Amino acid sequence: MPENKMYLPEGLRPRAPLTPALLRDAQDHNTILEAPVIRCDAERTLHVSLGPMEGLIPRTEAISPWIGGADRDIALLSLVGKPVCFAVSSLAADGKGAPRALLSRRAVQERAITQFMETLEPGTVLTCRVTHMESFGAFLDIGCGVVAMLPIERISVSRIPHPAARFRTGQKILAAVLSVDRENRRFTMTHRELLGTWMENASYFSPGETVQGIVRSIRDYGAFVELAPNLSGLADLKDDVAEGDRVSVYIRSIRPEHMKIKLQIIQRLTPAVYPVPLRYQITDGTLEHWVYSPPCYEKPPVATDFTALGL
Known part of the structure; x- marks a missing residue:
């Protein structure tokens, strides 16, 4: 199983009915939950759908400041209509006596990135979700909204004009860690090795x-x-x-x-339907050395040495 199973990408976590009892238990045990954002108000507070109870994520608790673009309104506005993960900070009542939960997405992201920095290394296979794409690559949620970059040249051996020729936004994929920038708390990913030799x-x-x-x-x-x-x-x-x-x-x-x-x-033939189905040859574990070319290949091997990338 991929190594981020404790901190899955947003949208991939199993959901249960968020009853008051479950929320209280989550607060007591610091459990990670997930629910969709239904609106972002003028104060940039996120309102989360918790069934009979109102859930609020204040702006300061919505995104960790070390995440690129966290200080921009668009980073919050783009979460509306999407699932987000969170921890329950407190359960109380609003001014009218209605039950209300104060939530923190930031706390969950801080836990995730701390775990990732301590345990992930080049070659580690993760479950990811494609958040958006640009001409130079795809951005992947590798866990709890922590985003990593997948350069276009690392998507597949076969060259493509744009990541949209291989993925769709929101798609669940597998990818391996290519490099870790511990100073800036950033990850770069690779995908082509998992598609086989x-x-x-x-x-x-x-x-x-x-x-x-x-x-x-x-x-x-x-x-x-x-x-x-x-x-x-x-x-x-x-x-x-x-x-x-x-x-x-x-x-x-x-x-x-x-x-x-x-x-x-x-x-x-009739136009191609994108994305093209993916057939993974590697689905978990940590890669050390991957050789794409056949053993009988007459030229120097085409390979990725993840142990060297970890230096």
């Missing part, structure tokens, strides 16, 4: 088959067609094919010693 991906295909693929790039000498997120082959150019097209391809040959797959494009 060249041989693991190539084992799903055989010469003589016709399969589906996505044209990822076109060069003067041919078109690179993605058969799986970590596997591409080279096909001869075809006039009516463009980057991003979904095509059917005939597999002419698979050559592990050259790490090459020779393809022939048969025809264009």
Whole structure:
């Protein structure tokens, strides 16, 4: 099981009816709970849906100050309509005698980041949730709203034009820690190693088959067609094919010693549906050394040494 099971990303924590008894028990035992934010008032207090009881997260308790953008209103406004995790600070009554719970998301984030800084190291596999995407990469919630960066070049071996070609916002994925910046309390993640080696991906295909693929790039000498997120082959150019097209391809040959797959494009198909399904070969534990290229590969191996990244 991934190593952040105690501090899951927001939106992935199992929910139970938040009764007054459960809230009192959570306060006594410092339990992490989760519920959706229903509004953010003019004072930037978050109002959380707790059923019969009102839940309030004051602005100062909504986001830890070390999180990038925590001082900006948009960081709070963007939480409306989304689940957030929290600890119960106090249970009391408002001015009209109605029950009310004061909550702290910040306290939970501080607990999570302290645990992460003490235990996570390069290669550690985590359950993550995609929060948003930019052209340079995807931002991942690695636990309790703690956000880490996944650079686009670390998403898959097959190159993509934008993270949206691989993920959707809110998607649950797995990723491994690439580096830890302890001074700034930041993590950088990697994803491609969990999708398997060249041989693991190539084992799903055989010469003589016709399969589906996505044209990822076109060069003067041919078109690179993605058969799986970590596997591409080279096909001869075809006039009516463009980057991003979904095509059917005939597999002419698979050559592990050259790490090459020779393809022939048969025809264009209906547009690709994103995101492409992911098939993880690694789902937990801590990676030390990952080699993408086959043992018989005639060139220096394509690999990631997580032990070196931890220095």
